[in-house]
Amino acid sequence: MKTSSFPGRYDSLAKVSEFVVEAARDAGLSSEEVYAVELAVDEACCNIIDHAYGGEGKGELNCSVIIDDGKLTVILSDHGKSFDPRSIPDPKLKVPIEKLKPRGVGLYLMRKLMDEIKYETIPHRGNVLTMVKRKHEDT
């Protein structure tokens, strides 16, 4: 397990990306899978900054990665506001462009991009998001 902490600001996103992309490559994921992890983590970090902390510069983004055979686990934690992911409905897709509201695809993307995703609020540790990406059989 490797862990790194980043200031909860948008300009940390590229650094978080580097950190998880390196781990995803080390885990032997294909380039599509690496991109999936990179995007899911970016969306998750934005949500932490925007919703858990309510803006930039309010708290840390803690990121851990665990590689074990054929899978990568990414754990993101924050000390901001908690929420219940089950209360968030899937976005409406295929809406005519004029009617689109610019929000609400991050969580959906994370679910589609990763194989497992779990959100917990743990006393003293804060909100802990655990996401798993498995290496595809034939890669």
Add this chain to the structure above:
Amino acid sequence: MKTSSFPGRYDSLAKVSEFVVEAARDAGLSSEEVYAVELAVDEACCNIIDHAYGGEGKGELNCSVIIDDGKLTVILSDHGKSFDPRSIPDPKLKVPIEKLKPRGVGLYLMRKLMDEIKYETIPHRGNVLTMVKRKHEDT
């Protein structure tokens, strides 16, 4: 001196080019100079086919190349109709495009592209065009 003969047809032009370009490169000419030789020879061969022979398939294009220090000499000969190059006026340049007649730049180009150019009609040898391209000092 290397000599080669080609059928007096347009589809010989690429082969004549190959032959003289190789010699021009061997003579150490720069790429601009090589192109100048290639173009002058192409124009000269077209004139032989078009004007000396009056069309394709009427006679041979004989081409010799001589490399000596710092210069390439190309000799083209034919057994067709002779002419007097001095009787041919330079083309009018900078004519408005609507007034341009599509002819009459071949000889002019040959003179501009090469350093020396000589046309003789020699009994038993036919018309002999000798063109020289010198290597520029600083190449």
Add this chain to the structure above:
Amino acid sequence: MEISLTEYKRCDVVTVNGRVDSSTAPKLEEALNSIVEAGRYKIVIDMTNTNFVSSKGWWTLIETQKKCKRYRRGEVVLVNVLPEIRSSLDMVGMGSYFQIYNDLTAAVASF
């Protein structure tokens, strides 16, 4: 992320190199707004060297697409979108909002 702009007779080309995320999307938004505010609504986004686009980036492009398509006065088209980026776009049904070309010349020539 680096952006460069080229104004042609009938369209503007925006070349986007690098990452489009929440940190850099505002700069892209600004560039796109400057074009739209100049009354130009035909925009080619050259993504040949774009290696990452988060949903924030897509929203930026979608907001511009809305403005451009209004009154049928123009359109935003994309060029050379990486397969990974494209599949994430399709995942959220946004692929249908953009024409995608494989060739910059063809994209410019479409206007």
Add this chain to the structure above:
Amino acid sequence: MEISLTEYKRCDVVTVNGRVDSSTAPKLEEALNSIVEAGRYKIVIDMTNTNFVSSKGWWTLIETQKKCKRYRRGEVVLVNVLPEIRSSLDMVGMGSYFQIYNDLTAAVASF
């Protein structure tokens, strides 16, 4: 010489690879005539991979230029002309008959 044609909304691109001489110019002439006869007078000649053009080749382009510019209905423009080729064109004063672009996209975008 190989020729390929691409018809865009506002212009046609003719890609000419190899040698244009008295042997191959007729094929180029035919291609250009087919475009003009289709009533299309905005033509981009992509010469990126053209390595030789004799005066016969230039006359072919000039005849097409005349037809295209008539009634101001169009124009032939060139892209990426080798320096050697260009200097021979200038030598006979023909350089002034053609706009030359360094970039195919810019040439297409000029129409």
